[in-house]
Amino acid sequence: MPELRHDPIQKRWVIIATERARRPSDFPPEPASPGGAGFCPFCEGNEDKTPPEIFAVRNSGGQADGPGWLIRVVSNKFPALRIEGDLDRAGVGMFDKMNGVGAHEVVIETPCHDQNLAGLPDAHVGQLIDVYRQRLNDLKRDPRFRYILIFKNYGVTAGASLAHPHTQLIATPVTPKTVAQELDAAREHYVQRERCLFCDVIRQETQSQDRIVYDDGQYVALAPFASRFPFEVFLAPRQHAHDFGDLSEGDGQGFARALREVLRRLKVTLNDPPYNFVLHTAPNTSTAPRRPGYWTTLPYDFHWHLEVIPRLTRVAGFEWGTGFYINPTPPEDAARFLREAVTG
């Protein structure tokens, strides 16, 4: 069973793998491209090489764990957290730990190995967004899970270990530090002003236009004023919404269009860069008691959004040691390049 451990100095939880632990000789030099050249367990026809499917979109029928799917969700074969068991919170002297209970799923975005998310049809991306929403809401029913993360690693530099297009979901029994900080900031802003922090940012950015990447009235993509990374993009609904799980079908289609447009602009502008994206949404309070450590999610405490981070620069000692970033591309420049990109 993996362990969750708490650092009293940085006040952060860490997942420590205890099974299949990696020894010094298990850290080989980095491969140039995602592994598995030749055989791919995510390709259509290889369904028996993954754990059984949890969910699938099969527009033209077909049996579970057989071919005929458009999108397929399976458990991660090498999960960071285990679905079975209790948290068993315990102290270790002055430290804290609990069992590494959680869920780790893989959303296989398409049966086609060589496709990529930016190139899929809008309707297909729309169905993918709906799969994200459904898995999020399903995992929220488990009272052990306080947060469900949806994220994507594209390209080796961004941490992808398989080239076949896929997204990951991890459900964790704690609210991750970065999300907790955003929740705190949004709460503080709301308490002082009775306005949503994110709505205020979107409103100001829309007025100035300097950092707007894309705006279709329903969704806004922008280069954040204090971007940590070159060509970082923040994508959010213009209309206030705290929980991605509440997304309606029409809003999902709109989000799919906006996401695909942002990814295509990054691809054209930066020559198909490696990237990560992460969805930040309200934590799971559907089943949790309201007590310290749980964030309540009054509707104005959060505003869901997606952060896209192209991996163009190396993160070095300065950033690790300080949480302070040096960004060599002003977000105004990044937004202009992305705004003017020709994707069609």
Added chain:
Amino acid sequence: MPELRHDPIQKRWVIIATERARRPSDFPPEPASPGGAGFCPFCEGNEDKTPPEIFAVRNSGGQADGPGWLIRVVSNKFPALRIEGDLDRAGVGMFDKMNGVGAHEVVIETPCHDQNLAGLPDAHVGQLIDVYRQRLNDLKRDPRFRYILIFKNYGVTAGASLAHPHTQLIATPVTPKTVAQELDAAREHYVQRERCLFCDVIRQETQSQDRIVYDDGQYVALAPFASRFPFEVFLAPRQHAHDFGDLSEGDGQGFARALREVLRRLKVTLNDPPYNFVLHTAPNTSTAPRRPGYWTTLPYDFHWHLEVIPRLTRVAGFEWGTGFYINPTPPEDAARFLREAVTG
């Protein structure tokens, strides 16, 4: 002039380069080894290819900016922050910014291009530690600087752009977020218990022995209970000390021995891995007024330490999006491998 910008959502300062800003075509695929093969501006004899020296150790004499040095400190030719000018704090609507005022220095650790820190004699590393201390204390005299970071990037994966052994110093007009969080945690611990948080951790780890890497009575190196990365090492004086700038000569020699021993153990165990190290010490309050945003440094508010992070795994979307880390090597295993390493 670079700009410091504040993110109201993550509450973090970011340095935005405005001169020599990088455009999309300025992000080439990554080089396999640090650049500058052939010519090296840090080598002895090429002193005129760096900015003028700020400080140097010249045991056998020799003129400034000429050969004959053992350790040499110069301004970074491409500084992240500029030494001239005022902060000019300003609001931009709901955002905050200030001029990118600061210092960015390079400590060239040895005249020999192919040497590395782990292989230098103890006495040489002792002099290097003393150079760190002197530069730290000198930069503290500038009231614009609230924090001085000392860090090292070793190897391309760790962000080194030149292979010649060097360390960097960056003086910033704000206390970086990670350090501020450690200061807050240490302050809170002290207020509740009237004991130093770091001393408590060191005491507990010394009792359990499970995660001790090295312990010579004066300095202790350990694999943190909630290590974010495989083979991460925390190195600190056993005796409470909040400010690295107060280091005595004898303590500096002891620290040099301990640091070199840790680096040698990492080198032997992990086949000369890329790594970053970062020194965390008390912020600069020598000239600053006591008001919000400045941390006071009562002696028990902090305990200086060095964090060494071997760069063995890729940081992916999960980590960026959450501040939550998955560490595939339990720190107990890492400590055992490093403890048992034979360094000759």
